[in-house]
Amino acid sequence: MATISSLGIGSGLDLGGLLDQLESAEREKLTPVLRQQQSYETKISAFGYLESALDKVKDAAEALSEAEDFAGVKTNLSGEALTITAGEETPVGNYEIEVTQRAKSYSIATQGIADKTEQLGGGTIGFTLGSGDTFSVTLDDADSSLEDLRDAINEADAGVVASIVNDGSGTPYRLVFSSADTGTEAAISAIDFGTGGFGDVLSLDSATEISAQNAELTVNGIAIQSQNNQVEDAIQGVTLNLEETGTATLEVTRDTAGIEKKLNTFVDTYNNLQELMSDLTGYDSASGSGGVLQGNATVRGVESRLRGLIGGSLDSDVFSSLADLGMTLELDGTLTLDEEKVEDLVANNLSDLSKLFAGVGDDSEDGFADRIESALSAMTEEDGLLENATSGLEASIESLDRRYESIESQIASTVARYRTQFSQLDSLIAQMNSTSSYLTQQFDALAAQLKQ
The missing domain is CATH 2.60.40 (Immunoglobulin-like)
Known part of the structure; x- marks a missing residue:
């Protein structure tokens, strides 16, 4: 039987269009697979956002996990005789400095x-x-x-x-x-x-x-000599850079604003995390749709662990809970900060505040901030809670990729079979049409002879 290069030419039927429709119908089998893949990819992205938010809380806790984090100072220098560089170990105090001679080289x-x-x-x-x-x-x-x-x-x-x-x-x-x-x-x-x-x-x-x-100067009346014009430890933690002879006054005060900012940052990042988890797991009754990770066991585990840490009792003789620090845990899981109470604690009870967050001694897990940091690290580090969750989703996507390829192969085979059948049908109808035309001509010729 002769083959037809374009479907429908032999029969006059729209077999090409019909084949396209059949192929489109077959490809609908891929839609559930694509939808499931997209769902898993959306969940992986959601876990990425969650990990980023957890990292920010961890960083904020890390900024409160060392005693030095509560020893920050700020300086006020008057006079042009020198400039300074001060470290966090600089003691609070006032210093009168007189530079009588700068160091020179031979x-x-x-x-x-x-x-x-x-x-x-x-x-x-x-x-x-x-x-x-x-x-x-x-x-x-x-x-x-x-x-x-x-x-x-x-x-x-x-x-x-x-x-x-x-x-x-x-x-x-x-x-x-x-x-x-x-x-x-x-x-x-x-x-x-x-x-x-x-x-x-x-x-x-x-x-x-x-x-x-040599350089010669006095600090609060104490005579000091230095081989160079960069004088270290004349004041603990301070480097004096001698610019010219003259006097200067250095005032070193506790950087309470910096400590308050670190506490505020911790509360803000924690609240942002809670809001994100609420969006990912919540349900919108108006639209009837749930969050990407609604009901997810991993997120429930994160929420439970954090609530236990934030809402639990504190290992302190002074503070029983975060509420004693002016941090109130609300029903929605967020923290409300009483800034006036925090300012008062930083100004008048900094030592106990430092012990609570940073701990005492060399125990790296001693302070409240250390425990927060450690818990969040277990969630975000390699082979942690979030990576295990996303690894499972990635494995499911790979499985769906294989299923997609298998279905596509089946669709290709089915369409190829349809094309062969339609080609055969087209050829058969073309042959029948040709036979019909021949017979019609013969009958017409016979009828003409009979009339004669």
Whole structure:
């Protein structure tokens, strides 16, 4: 039987359209699979949002889990004699600072020579520093110019910096020796050019000598010396950067606002988490639809664990519950913060507050914030509660992918069978139409002969 390249040509029927309709009907079998996949993917995304919210609560708890988190300070510095850098261990107090002398480095130049590239005969130059350290550089005659000597000293990196200065005279090139650091210990106490070579050409110009000096200051009347202008631990936890001579006043106070902000951040992130879980698991009676994770056992476990921690009793001799801190647990699971009560506790009971959140001693699970952080880590870390939930969903999606491919293969086979059957039908009808036309012609011819 002859084959038809385009369905319907032989029969005149819309077999191509019919085949398309049949294929569309077959592909409806994929709709439940796609819908189920989309449902699982939506749940995975929801767990991603949940993990992000849990991480934010964990970070907020971590910011309250160390005693140092309650020791923050803020500083107020008046005067231009210095700038400061203060750490959290800086004690609260007022400090009167007077800078009477800044530290300087030692410097001296040689007498000038006419050509900085001329070979000077080589030799050894020795240096002695104020600390008692010594070093020397040796150059041979072929590489003994002023430039060579400068480079050799700098490459030694032993506490002396060399440079060449042009003073504009007839013998303009001078080699300047400077101590790499400020203070008397870093000063150059002796320079020996040796005999012959360098010793015959180079000599020091005492008029260019700049003596090293230490920084001198007083803090609340106590005299302090420093080898450099960055003075550490003259005040515990504070680095003083001396800018000029003069006076300055430093006021260090407890950063209560910073502590209050950390407590506020914890409450805000916790409430955001509760609102998210409510959206994911709630039911909207108006629309008749539930949240993506409504009834999910994993989310119920998270909610139960958090309510136990937040609503339970506290391991403290001072505070029995979070309500004593001005944090009231509402029926919907969120916390309401009494800011006035928190401000009063931070101002007047900071030590007990620190012990509650950060704990005492070296026990990493001692404080309330540590327990929150540990519980949330168990939920969000690798192989944790959320990863196990999403892994199950991902496995289900992979299974649906395989099912989808199998159904598509079945649909392709069914459509191919329909196409073969329709092609055969088309050919058969075309053949029948051809036979019918032939017979009609024959009958017409026979009828014409009979009439004659």
